[in-house]
Amino acid sequence: MFEPLLTINLANVNSNKLTLLSKIPSYWQTMAVLKANAYGFGAEQICSVLNDVDSFAVARLSEALDLKKKFPNKEFVVFSGGYSALDFEMALNYDLTMVIHSSFQLDFLKSIKKGNRLSCWVKFDSGMHRLGFDIEALNDCLDSLAHIDEVEVKGIMSHFSSADTCLKTCQEQVDTLMRATEGRNLPISMTNSAGLLNNIKLEQHVARFGLALYGISPFLNQTAQELSLKPVYKFSSYIISIREHQANEPVGYNQSWSSKVKTRIAVIAAGYADGYPRNTQENTPVLINGKMYPIVGNISMDLLTVEIGFDCSVKVGDEAVLWGDGLPLEVISKYSNRIPYDLITGISKRVKRIYI
Ligand SMILES: *Cc1c(COP(=O)(O)O)cnc(C)c1O
Numbered sequence: 001m002f003e004p005l006l007t008i009n010l011a012n013v014n015s016n017k018l019t020l021l022s023k024i025p026s027y028w029q030t031m032a033v034l035k036a037n038a039y040g041f042g043a044e045q046i047c048s049v050l051n052d053v054d055s056f057a058v059a060r061l062s063e064a065l066d067l068k069k070k071f072p073n074k075e076f077v078v079f080s081g082g083y084s085a086l087d088f089e090m091a092l093n094y095d096l097t098m099v100i101h102s103s104f105q106l107d108f109l110k111s112i113k114k115g116n117r118l119s120c121w122v123k124f125d126s127g128m129h130r131l132g133f134d135i136e137a138l139n140d141c142l143d144s145l146a147h148i149d150e151v152e153v154k155g156i157m158s159h160f161s162s163a164d165t166c167l168k169t170c171q172e173q174v175d176t177l178m179r180a181t182e183g184r185n186l187p188i189s190m191t192n193s194a195g196l197l198n199n200i201k202l203e204q205h206v207a208r209f210g211l212a213l214y215g216i217s218p219f220l221n222q223t224a225q226e227l228s229l230k231p232v233y234k235f236s237s238y239i240i241s242i243r244e245h246q247a248n249e250p251v252g253y254n255q256s257w258s259s260k261v262k263t264r265i266a267v268i269a270a271g272y273a274d275g276y277p278r279n280t281q282e283n284t285p286v287l288i289n290g291k292m293y294p295i296v297g298n299i300s301m302d303l304l305t306v307e308i309g310f311d312c313s314v315k316v317g318d319e320a321v322l323w324g325d326g327l328p329l330e331v332i333s334k335y336s337n338r339i340p341y342d343l344i345t346g347i348s349k350r351v352k353r354i355y356i
Pocket of ligand 1: 033035192193194208210212218
């Protein structure tokens with residue numbers, strides 16, 4: 001079948017994990033981030049190969065429930081916590097760890113029945129200004145929690161806003177976090193992939209990472225290879241047709257591109273409904289038989305077109321790598337002006353995942 005595929009190399013997930021572990025003190029614990037179906041790579045499969053990781057995090061309760069049913073002995077942390085008594089009851093029943101970020105969530109914790117115990121991280125807002133308590137509210141929250149026997153506070157968590165772009169902002173956030181947690185004697189978790197790899201000075205107890213685990217650089221000016229990370233992904237499809245193309249003939253929707261000369265066009269079975277970025281620039285490369293060819297014309301829902309000229313080695317049925325080994329995702333990220341996170345989580349459900 002000539003259909004798009006996402007091939008995921010699970011050995012490379014483990015190799016990236018080891019690379020990350022080698023960059024942090026051995027006494028730090030680790031939290032692997034599996035939200036959004038492990039950034040599109042398959043949370044169940046990624047979770048099943050990650051040993052030596054202390055806990056796993058997802059964004060939402062439903063994601064944690066799905067995973068906990070498959071991996072009852074692993075710890076799952078829900079970044080957004082819960083929003084109803086039922087949410088907290090489910091968290092208790094399934095032994096999930098909640099993140100508490102707003103004071104209204106304390107009311108649910110206060111009504112947990114005696115004899116139960118729920119693990120919670122408390123989220124501190126050190127500068128992201130999205131979720132979390134400010135210093136004063138953090139102190140109130142921790143004081144309240146100290147009186148709730150049913151809650152075990154795992155620690156205080158915060159999140160970098162600009163770990164990929166601005167060390168100064170990172171350092172300010174770390175300083176704010178240190179001030180807020182002084183004298184509390186609670187574990188701290190701060191880093192994401194960029195924060196872990198950017199050499200920021202920080203003492204913490206639990207390092208979190210997502211993107212780097214999948215072999216993708218969080219930095220614009222540094223490649224995954226330079227960080228010793230191996231891509232775990234290959235997003236590919238096949239050439240389903242090759243046509244002779246006359247000079248001045250346009251290609252595709254809105255006839256946005258016309259050839260100046262006689263050439264040949266290969267049609268590839270992948271489009272924006274598979275997750276290929278619709279807005280990518282003309283000339284974005286596609287890798288066929290180890291050689292780059294430029295995309296011409298608009299990306300369609302199920303198809304895209306590349307100019308192969310009179311290169312007779314290219315045939316119908318040849319594999320076309322959209323991003324993967326030899327054509328890093330970061331390159332497509334630049335051409336399409338979309339961040340790697342956006343591209344990988346955008347690979348749609350109809351793209352078959354294959355694990356090697
Ligand atoms: C997604 C997320 C992470 C992981 O970020 P990466 O950049 O993928 O390493 C860490 N912490 C929080 C709160 C997140 O939402």
